[in-house]
Amino acid sequence: MENNFTRVKISDVAQKAGVSSGTVDRVIHNRGEVAIKTREKVLKIIREMNYEPDILASTLASKKNYRFASLIPEGDEANLFWKSPAEGLEQALNEIKHFGITIDQHFFPYFDRNAFRKELLTIAESKPSGVVIAPVFSEQTKEILPKFNQLGIPVVFLNTQIENQNNIAFVGQEPGRSGMVAAKLLNYGLVQNAEIFIINIISQLGGNSHILNREKGFRDYFALSHNPSHLKLKTININVQEPETLESVLTQNLGGTESGCRNKGIFVTNSKVFHIAQWLEKNNLSFIKLVGYDLLEQNQEYLKKGTIDFLISQQPREQGYKSIMTLFNHLLMKKQINKDQFLPIDIITKENIDFYINH
Numbered sequence: 001m002e003n004n005f006t007r008v009k010i011s012d013v014a015q016k017a018g019v020s021s022g023t024v025d026r027v028i029h030n031r032g033e034v035a036i037k038t039r040e041k042v043l044k045i046i047r048e049m050n051y052e053p054d055i056l057a058s059t060l061a062s063k064k065n066y067r068f069a070s071l072i073p074e075g076d077e078a079n080l081f082w083k084s085p086a087e088g089l090e091q092a093l094n095e096i097k098h099f100g101i102t103i104d105q106h107f108f109p110y111f112d113r114n115a116f117r118k119e120l121l122t123i124a125e126s127k128p129s130g131v132v133i134a135p136v137f138s139e140q141t142k143e144i145l146p147k148f149n150q151l152g153i154p155v156v157f158l159n160t161q162i163e164n165q166n167n168i169a170f171v172g173q174e175p176g177r178s179g180m181v182a183a184k185l186l187n188y189g190l191v192q193n194a195e196i197f198i199i200n201i202i203s204q205l206g207g208n209s210h211i212l213n214r215e216k217g218f219r220d221y222f223a224l225s226h227n228p229s230h231l232k233l234k235t236i237n238i239n240v241q242e243p244e245t246l247e248s249v250l251t252q253n254l255g256g257t258e259s260g261c262r263n264k265g266i267f268v269t270n271s272k273v274f275h276i277a278q279w280l281e282k283n284n285l286s287f288i289k290l291v292g293y294d295l296l297e298q299n300q301e302y303l304k305k306g307t308i309d310f311l312i313s314q315q316p317r318e319q320g321y322k323s324i325m326t327l328f329n330h331l332l333m334k335k336q337i338n339k340d341q342f343l344p345i346d347i348i349t350k351e352n353i354d355f356y357i358n359h
Helices: 010-017 021-029 036-048 055-062 080-099 113-126 138-151 175-188 209-225 243-254 273-282 297-305 316-331
Strands: 066-073 101-108 130-133 155-158 169-172 194-202 231-239 264-268 289-293 310-313 340-342 346-348
Touching (some): 066 080, 080 101, 080 316, 113 138, 138 155, 155 316, 169 316, 175 209, 175 289, 175 310, 209 231, 243 273, 273 289
Parallel strands (some): 130 155
């Protein structure tokens, strides 16, 4: 492969292929009629010369602007996780805005399915070039997504995947695998006949498919890798909008003697694990093994103190960044896009947390 320090131009490819620059342009953009043998020859030389189109020049020449849109939950005090994807969206925009790209950011209250539906319809009516959606409400997403498909608007799902939809990509963590990782982490700290609580701190109004898939992965680990008769798994669903429920449910299930709690573990399926850590600390039960998600400031505090043993990072900022860059690569760079873009499952402890929060 040739390794040129200067950008390879269409005219360079045309000269080597023995065709006109117009023919090379038609091959690159897949338009117009080109003989099969000629097309194959041009494509072979493009690969050999490592040709990359000058997207900026092409965009400026065409005077075409691209308007993306995004729809994610509001990153308020009750849902701090969602501040990070919004920051990732902004980071991506700052890197590509000189290509004539803008982003209309839309938000909705996390538990409000009607607001989600309304904003999604507003976006569809505005006919953007591409859309990033956090599809926390699957029914409303499935209802409205065909409108984007009919208009030829590419859609990227962020954080939550809905199977068998016509989105071009999903960017986020593979929930089943992350649940398995959490199970293995807890399994190391417990002996036989342990009692493990799977705590879903959710709203009955929310879309929770990714959380349920984490729980499934967690249970699958023990079912497939260990004899489940040697431990007890119990699921507890707590409505995040009813904090008094959390107190009473935890007291009922965990409020025993210290000796009776020594062989218990807790897996919290989302970033609200700090609620459990706070209760454990208050009741002098910080020795109970606790695993949850994400580097929220509250979670960092309890991880450093050892109340939370492990956090699994979903890399929310990277989710926002990669979602916009996926649209950019699809629409402007004309690159082939991977449908499932799973992010690494990072395990964070008090010993390595500084490497994550300082970078």
